Amino acid sequence: DAAPLVLSVERLRKTYGDTAAVEDVSFAVRRHELVGLLGPNGAGKTTTINMVLGVLEPSAGSIAIDGIDLARDRARALARTNFAAVYAPLPGNLTVLQNLRFFGRIYAVDALESRIERLLERFRIAQFRHTKCGLLSSGEQTRVSLAKALLNDPTLLLLDEPTASLDPATAQDLREAIRAIARETNGGILWTSHNMYEVEEVCDRVLFLSHGRILLEGDPRELPAQHGAASLEELFI
Numbered sequence: 250d251a252a253p254l255v256l257s258v259e260r261l262r263k264t265y266g267d268t269a270a271v272e273d274v275s276f277a278v279r280r281h282e283l284v285g286l287l288g289p290n291g292a293g294k295t296t297t298i299n300m301v302l303g304v305l306e307p308s309a310g311s312i313a314i315d316g317i318d319l320a321r322d323r324a325r326a327l328a329r330t331n332f333a334a335v336y337a338p339l340p341g342n343l344t345v346l347q348n349l350r351f352f353g354r355i356y357a358v359d360a361l362e363s364r365i366e367r368l369l370e371r372f373r374i375a376q377f378r379h380t381k382c383g384l385l386s387s388g389e390q391t392r393v394s395l396a397k398a399l400l401n402d403p404t405l406l407l408l409d410e411p412t413a414s415l416d417p418a419t420a421q422d423l424r425e426a427i428r429a430i431a432r433e434t435n436g437g438i439l440w441t442s443h444n445m446y447e448v449e450e451v452c453d454r455v456l457f458l459s460h461g462r463i464l465l466e467g468d469p470r471e472l473p474a475q476h477g478a479a480s481l482e483e484l485f486i
């Protein structure tokens with residue numbers, strides 16, 4: 250447990266008028282760790298992720314990425330972050346290569362062309378380099394999104410339902426790629442999912458969010474027995 254914290258969230262809160270989307274959320278992600286953020290629709294997962302991405306301003310609380318306070322040193326903190334999400338597809342009229350070059354320039358990536366080549370190989374999308382992203386299948390687009398998300402070698406990688414809408418074999422393939430990323434890079438990963446099977450298989454730790462609060466936290470393979478349930482599904486539904 251001595252690995253450094255890549256994300257530290259303390260007493261995070263987001264309110265809209267009288268309603269709190271995120272009530273009082275504290276957790277951390279360590280280097281090489283793959284943490285699952287679970288919870289029913291409306292629990293506050295996307296709101297939490299959007300605050301970590303700097304898209305939403307917290308009503309209270311603090312966020313530190315790689316030890317850098319997001320509110321105090323926003324540009325430096327966000328430079329160490331990246332994300333892939335099903336709701337944020339890449340521009341469909343640009344080819345895979347054009348997309349990766351476009352984002353690579355935004356992130357000011359060093360030796361961009363060789364980095365792109367490695368990522369194309371790694372995610373087995375080199376054959377699509379001149380294909381417009383809009384023409385790729387969901388699984389292929391997700392692999393391009395992951396390549397884009399790794400362009401700046403992020404310390405913190407946020408994945409919002411990366412395997413949603415994928416067939417079982419493609420989802421399995423992607424889970425293995427994501428596990429490998431957690432092991433090989435210097436970062437940690439926070440991902441949201443509704444799939445208990447994959448969470449159990451892949452995550453080192455899970456956070457279960459409900460009504461803007463963390464209700465349970467722990468190893469997904471141990472949590473059910475600790476709470477007298479037969480499975481994660483039984484525990485969370």
Ligand code: ATP
Nearest residue numbers: 265269270271288289290291292293294295296297
């Ligand atoms: P899902 O699994 O459906 O994506 P989620 O856990 O990501 O759900 P959030 O999108 O974070 O949930 O929403 C948390 C709560 O905050 C919901 O009740 C939602 O209606 C509310 N909410 C989110 N954004 C706003 C907003 N801009 N104004 C008012 N309420 C909002």
